[in-house]
Amino acid sequence: MVPGDSSERLSLQCRIREGDLVIVYERHDNMKAIKVTGGSVLQNRFGVFKHSDWIGKPFGSKVFSNKNGFVYLLAPTPELWTLVLSHRTQILYIADISFIVMYLEIVPGCFVLESGTGSGSLTTSLARAVAPMGHVYTFDFHEQRAVSAREDFEKTGINSLVTVGVRDIQGEGFPNEYSGQADAVFLDLPQPWLAIPSAGKMLKPDGILCSFSPCIEQVQRSCESLMVKFTDIRTFEILLRTYEVKEARAEIGEGDEGFSFRSPPRKKRQHSTEKGNEVEASCATTIVARPCSEARGHTGYLTFARLKCLS
Template sequence: MLSSDRGNLESCRRLIGEGDLVIVYERHDAMKAITVKGGAEIQNRYGVFKHSDWIGKPFGSKVLSNKGQFIYILAPTPELWTLVLNHRTQILYIADISFVISFLEIVPGSVVLESGTGSGSLTTSLARAVAPFGHVYTFDFHEQRAASAREDFQRTGLNQFITVDVRDIQGEGFPEKFSGKADSVFLDLPQPWLAIPSAGKMLTSDGVLCSFSPCIEQVQRSCEAMAAEFTDVRTFEVLLRTYEVRDVKLGDLSSCGTRSFGKLPCKRKQRFLNEEHGDETMEEVPTSVMAKPCQETRGHTGFLTFARLRCL
């Protein structure tokens, strides 16, 4: 398991042991979380992999199957956990998460309130950001969802930085015991404007609030609710654009804008006329590394609205 006293960096250096949670990496779009058990094995397209072969190896190792194919065994960092966790709800991904942590000004030692917990994608990264001295208090109205999130945080070893409670924040607000003690508050709710007055009471002087909403109508109502107690209200939409990087035959550069790199022939040859001898010669076309935007890009996920508690 990830150990709090070692931290994520140390967990990458230490050796894999019985009972550790690991990320099995086949390729960038094929990963899963597995608990290491001495007598267990997994099977996939690359063959059979025995857990016993992983024990004693450092995280990040390449391990072989009975067919001689390989996978990587990685430490369960928050970034990787976001990609493999069970989707009990729609989750936040790395582009939004990194933006939230930066604009909420979260640092080690911060106290953060979150509602709702959902699948725990953001919560996991929040816990890593506040460690080793801070804490994340996260709330979800759905009891079973909250219980599943607790189990996940236990598996990843971050449970000592996270407290999960069942509470309807929209209807009840945050518990009064946190009044004036939270450095940051994050809301991911259908009607966040109902919880904004309570969030304002929880924040320390100059604290920061963030509300995530998929629809602009929700953003508009939230901004109206923030006007009474908050200042510096800003809304962002984070769009991520990825690029393909491939070796391309120079003779095909003219078609790069209209054809996918993946369809280029691997051993295409070019004919040219040798002027001195008058014969036709076959020669390999030189290659060049090119980058182009991916044809399939993840689009809109939601709007992030930030506001700072007005100092009286």
């Protein structure tokens, strides 16, 4: 991260200061981003939390309300920011983002071009990947979305790594000043094939392009355009299945051999009301892993291609 900026401090797990952005964690599906202000309070179902009590505590701390309820104060990592940011557009999630960063071969010092910015979910992870000396130039045709994205990047402390521009990349292409400089280009556009010729001019020899499209017809047209100047063209669909791990009760009888995806059962002792002595309970607890009932399905297709090297 850039020395001295908030992203470096957060990565080092420093203590919370006034003005910092924290992720208030109630449970895995209930988090929110809050700027710490000395005279402010947070009110929720667990009670009232004073911001002044948070200042000086390390990120990850468990803090208590006036009713002895509690929340956790987490650093706004790209993964958590993706879960709490304002959805100005449909966003990319962790499974797609991690694959994109890996397959584009993005490392510290890379020069990356992106279109369009949208809600900035991917941009945030790209910025962390190129830090401390690289840079991400991201473009959106919608001016208000670009303004909102800049504000978000300032909140999360990555504004020194990201430049946001307003430009119709499909119609105008990328600015000529970046020609031949980009290590990687990412496209999230309705008609990516219109921007592929310009993206090819921006890339260094052997540079990599990725295009995200929700429909296979978009993929087909993009691949036709890529065949002109690109090689190693591949398309992927990332499907993520999450499992919930929790403690559950199960009836244990003679001859039971256990349960799939479960640890050995732990028997509890119960008090007998008839004889007044303790006996082993027939109902035991065990750790169970089950697929989540609401699994995230298809998000889109990721098409990658490498710019041909001219001999």
